[in-house]
Amino acid sequence: SQQGEEDPQALSIQEGENATMNCSYKTSINNLQWYRQNSGRGLVHLILIRSNEREKHSGRLRVTLDTSKKSSSLLITASRAADTASYFCATDEYSGNTPLVFGKGTRLSVIA
């Protein structure tokens, strides 16, 4: 079953602009993670935010988590053409040691 739902499904921006992707989920979680996938390749872990955290930064990435709204956002600042990829949020349910369930993903295109 899918836990996370991202929006928008697709996003096209110019190089240098910021990209914001949103994720909503349904159940209580231990943590929320964001992954990047280049076309037809494996997923790369970007950042993990725990349920008791509200914001986290890593380089050009900023993630927020609002557990009351069951939502998260990923902001990529000063985007580059190399950021073109699909981005997925993933959650594990609070009820136990459950594996990650991925949202539908956002396809980001950064135009040089």
Next chain:
Amino acid sequence: DTEVTQTPKHLVMGMTNKKSLKCEQHMGHRAMYWYKQKAKKPPELMFVYSYEKLSINESVPSRFSPECPNSSLLNLHLHALQPEDSALYLCASSQPDGTVDDGYTFGSGTRLTVV
């Protein structure tokens, strides 16, 4: 070594064939996963191994048979597949309790085509 290695990268098989996908990691991770991903869709969980024991089978058809020979290796045996099983098969590993900040490490996947 911080990688998950999957072989082969591409596989074409007939519906009567038997083949195996292999996955290897040397990061000391004790949880390993198989995910299936169709085009433009998110990865969908198939199996989870924790400490070399199958802990989750997401109602996967028996034509897919996982095996975990040791803590570093994970196999997926394929037999009598259908064309709709064509997909990217992803292996991943992690610490079992998922509390570390580096999440799952994924391999590059095996692109499977069933003809």
